[in-house]
Amino acid sequence: MTSSQRDGHPLAVETQNLTQHFGTQTAVDDVNLSITAGGVHAVLGPNGAGKTTVMRILATLLRPSSGYAKVLGYDVLTHPGKVRERIALTGQFASLDEDLTGLENLAMLARLRGYRGRTAKSRAESLLEAFGLLDAAARQVRKYSGGMRRRLDIAASLLVRPDLLFLDEPTTGLDPRSRNDVWDAVRTLVSAGTTVLLTTQYLDEADQLADRVTVLDAGRIVAEGTPGELKSIVGSGILHIRFASADQAGAAVTLLDARFAEPTELSTDGVTVSMRLNDITKAAELIAELQRQGVHLTEFSLGQPSLNEVFLALTTPRSKTQEKPDDR
Amino acid sequence: MTVENHRDEQFTVRLEDALATTGSVRLIGPGLAVLTFTRRSLLKIRHVPEQLLDAVLYPVLFVLMFTYVFGGAISGTPEEYLQFALPGILTQTVLFLTIYTAMTINTDIEKGVFDRYRTQPVWRPAHLVGALLADSLRYGIATALTLVVGFLLGYRAPGGVLGIVAAIAVLFMFCFALSWMWLVIGLKVRTPSAVQGVSVLILFPLTFISSVFAPPETMPTWLQGFVNANPVSQLVDTLRDLMNGVANLQNLLIVVGVSVLITAIFAPIALRIYNRIS
Numbered sequence A: 001m002t003s004s005q006r007d008g009h010p011l012a013v014e015t016q017n018l019t020q021h022f023g024t025q026t027a028v029d030d031v032n033l034s035i036t037a038g039g040v041h042a043v044l045g046p047n048g049a050g051k052t053t054v055m056r057i058l059a060t061l062l063r064p065s066s067g068y069a070k071v072l073g074y075d076v077l078t079h080p081g082k083v084r085e086r087i088a089l090t091g092q093f094a095s096l097d098e099d100l101t102g103l104e105n106l107a108m109l110a111r112l113r114g115y116r117g118r119t120a121k122s123r124a125e126s127l128l129e130a131f132g133l134l135d136a137a138a139r140q141v142r143k144y145s146g147g148m149r150r151r152l153d154i155a156a157s158l159l160v161r162p163d164l165l166f167l168d169e170p171t172t173g174l175d176p177r178s179r180n181d182v183w184d185a186v187r188t189l190v191s192a193g194t195t196v197l198l199t200t201q202y203l204d205e206a207d208q209l210a211d212r213v214t215v216l217d218a219g220r221i222v223a224e225g226t227p228g229e230l231k232s233i234v235g236s237g238i239l240h241i242r243f244a245s246a247d248q249a250g251a252a253v254t255l256l257d258a259r260f261a262e263p264t265e266l267s268t269d270g271v272t273v274s275m276r277l278n279d280i281t282k283a284a285e286l287i288a289e290l291q292r293q294g295v296h297l298t299e300f301s302l303g304q305p306s307l308n309e310v311f312l313a314l315t316t317p318r319s320k321t322q323e324k325p326d327d328r
Numbered sequence B: 001m002t003v004e005n006h007r008d009e010q011f012t013v014r015l016e017d018a019l020a021t022t023g024s025v026r027l028i029g030p031g032l033a034v035l036t037f038t039r040r041s042l043l044k045i046r047h048v049p050e051q052l053l054d055a056v057l058y059p060v061l062f063v064l065m066f067t068y069v070f071g072g073a074i075s076g077t078p079e080e081y082l083q084f085a086l087p088g089i090l091t092q093t094v095l096f097l098t099i100y101t102a103m104t105i106n107t108d109i110e111k112g113v114f115d116r117y118r119t120q121p122v123w124r125p126a127h128l129v130g131a132l133l134a135d136s137l138r139y140g141i142a143t144a145l146t147l148v149v150g151f152l153l154g155y156r157a158p159g160g161v162l163g164i165v166a167a168i169a170v171l172f173m174f175c176f177a178l179s180w181m182w183l184v185i186g187l188k189v190r191t192p193s194a195v196q197g198v199s200v201l202i203l204f205p206l207t208f209i210s211s212v213f214a215p216p217e218t219m220p221t222w223l224q225g226f227v228n229a230n231p232v233s234q235l236v237d238t239l240r241d242l243m244n245g246v247a248n249l250q251n252l253l254i255v256v257g258v259s260v261l262i263t264a265i266f267a268p269i270a271l272r273i274y275n276r277i278s
């Protein structure tokens, strides 16, 4: 079996013209992915972009309408068994038996993964312990809190360390501490050699965790690259200037619009003006100009654009497609 | 990176330990996979014992009701009717329990647990077959209770223990076959109650328009045609014969044949749908 490669690195995921129709709707539209093994790859996209659908195809749960997908070198359609041996999926919604206890759920999955009798139970216990769920081991999952379920669901994917782990919105609805735990788990897994493919609604999550990011919108890939590369798409920096009053801010906007090509944006608080700059050294020139014209600023900051802005710039809002054409 | 400071060292260490002890994947065979799913269904029953309520109540209720309410009218005395009807009541009670497997699977599909099971590297039908096997516990409980109440009310089985065991074996075989039919429905419709609705709709005519409760000779000729063509009639007649200590090979062969046929048609369809559900 010749395993797929890119620049000499083996590929964990490779798709070509992957397309999924549901009735007349196209949920995944001609997606070509090549994700190298090792590290974290994030898929970003608004609700309904097709993130879950892509994952379900890759995890052998859904047959694509057309195109093909290879996971860890195996075609998902012709060798689904080989793929299942090497992957684990923690879906977007809890995938455990609510009637059973946490321990029973994990022990059962451990058995399906080849642990026998006592060892299945002790394997389950060591994962419960790692995820801080040992106290709740004998409790039915229906009595777990949202965060506990999420952790148990991730633990359920690690009974045997997978070569490729799919995490569909692993931290949605988690408190900051639980989210940190999940991030730590992802980092620990990656250092143990697992490739992680995750979807997320949180841009900072992709920023913190991902080596590469794919942005999906309406089933299509609209951008791909490292978080840094994506940010540079929307300019190299963003300047926020705060004024003492709304009058001052208004005056500044008039002035800046007249003198500089970059569009200004007045924030909803009425006293902060933002400008996206392609060249951050221009910030000094802007501020000097304001001082010279007697507009008093109280504070300013220069930041990298966040992935948030990248996200908004790249994806089409559902109802506001016509609005703010200059946002691009 | 700033979050690095928040890193819970203990958690990381615990997880590293847990991951380090991971062995390589040892694939399990179909048998072990089926037993694992059977065990899961039994655990569910242990945690939610109420789900056995109808397996416990119906046998008692049905035996009492049919014997004392209809018995006198149909056969002259309740005792005489019980002698005729008990194998029928047994059949009807257990047949109605066959829809549970499909309802369980349907519930699984609605919950995310279905995806979890379908991404495990095991023989895929194990999920269905395991649930089916576990449901023999329901069949067993209902069978035992029907017989106990029947015996208490005066039922006698000339066929003896051997006849009863053979009758139960034939009944369970037919039930497992029928379950595949419900599974096809259970994999197609949206809610467990829809599974129940559709299968009960089929089960009612199948059990009542048969020789379960009354001899076909007492019915109008146009109905006799249906009753005699209904495999449940052959099933009940076989049970009656076996429990009475007589053997009617032809009926037995029909029942076995129908069971094999139903399984051969519906099991592959169910498995195919199972594999393709999105």
Ligand SMILES: Nc1ncnc2c1ncn2[C@@H]1O[C@H](COP(=O)(O)OP(=O)(O)OP(=O)(O)O)[C@@H](O)[C@H]1O
Residues within 6 Å of the ligand: A022, A025, A026, A027, A045, A046, A047, A048, A049, A050, A051, A052, A053, A054, A092, B278
């Ligand atoms: N089984 C299905 N049947 C019909 N349509 C579906 C099915 N699954 C997904 N879709 C549709 O396909 C589109 C993509 O859905 P998908 O769940 O992949 O989006 P997503 O990016 O994961 O969204 P979210 O962020 O809300 O989870 C949606 O419009 C959804 O309605």
Ligand SMILES: [Mg+2]
Residues within 6 Å of the ligand: A051, A052, A053, A092, A168
């Ligand atoms: Mg989703």
